[in-house]
Amino acid sequence: EAGVVQSPRYKIIEKKQPVAFWCNPISGHNTLYWYLQNLGQGPELLIRYENEEAVDDSQLPKDRFSAERLKGVDSTLKIQPAELGDSAVYLCASSLGSASGETQYFGPGTRLLVL
C-alpha cells in the first residue's frame, strides 16, 4: 500500500514569492492534516479536513496561507506571500477517520527555505 505522498520534497524561494505544496493521502483515508514543524520542535496542526470540508483551520494564518482539498482526496497548501519565518517543514498526514485512537500516517514532508 502506498503511503502519503508529498511534493516537492525541498523548495527554496525568495521572500514575498508564492509557494504551493501538494499532498496525496493514503487511498480511502477521509481525514487529512497539514502540520508545520519548526526546527527542534514537534509538529503543530495548521488545518484538518474531513473529506473536502475544513473542520479545523483555527491555527492557519489566513492572511497568507490557504488550503484546499478538492473532491476529498488530494490537497494543496499555499503561502502567498512567503516570509522568512515560514522556513520550516510542512507535513501532510492522513487517517481513516478522526476518532481519538486513529493512527495518523505521515508523508516525508516538504522542507521550505525562504531567503
Add this chain to the structure above:
Amino acid sequence: GDSVTQMEGPVTLSEEAFLTINCTYTATGYPSLFWYVQYPGEGLQLLLKATKADDKGSNKGFEATYRKETTSFHLEKGSVQVSDSAVYFCALSASGYALNFGKGTSLLVTP
C-alpha cells in the same frame, strides 16, 4: 488546553543500554497516547500507541504504558541498538482533534 511534556535531549547511550524517555501529559477527558519516531531524513512513523488507561503499547522492543494516575506514557526499551538513533515524539489525541506533540527527544546510540 491539552499538552505534552517530554524530557529534553539529546540522550546519548551505548549500544545495549536501557532506554527511558519520559512523557507526561495534560488533557481533559480521556485522550489516546502515541509515540512517533523520526529517523534521519525520513518522515514520522508510528512506533506504538495506547487508547485507554493501563493499556501497554509495544513495538520493535519498545514499550509504553498509559498511566492515568500519573498522567504519563514513558517510553522504554531494554537494549537499544545503533539503528534506534532517531528523534522520538510523544503525542496525544482527543476524539475529533489532531495530534498534540511534545518537542521531541533526540536519541543517539553509540557502538
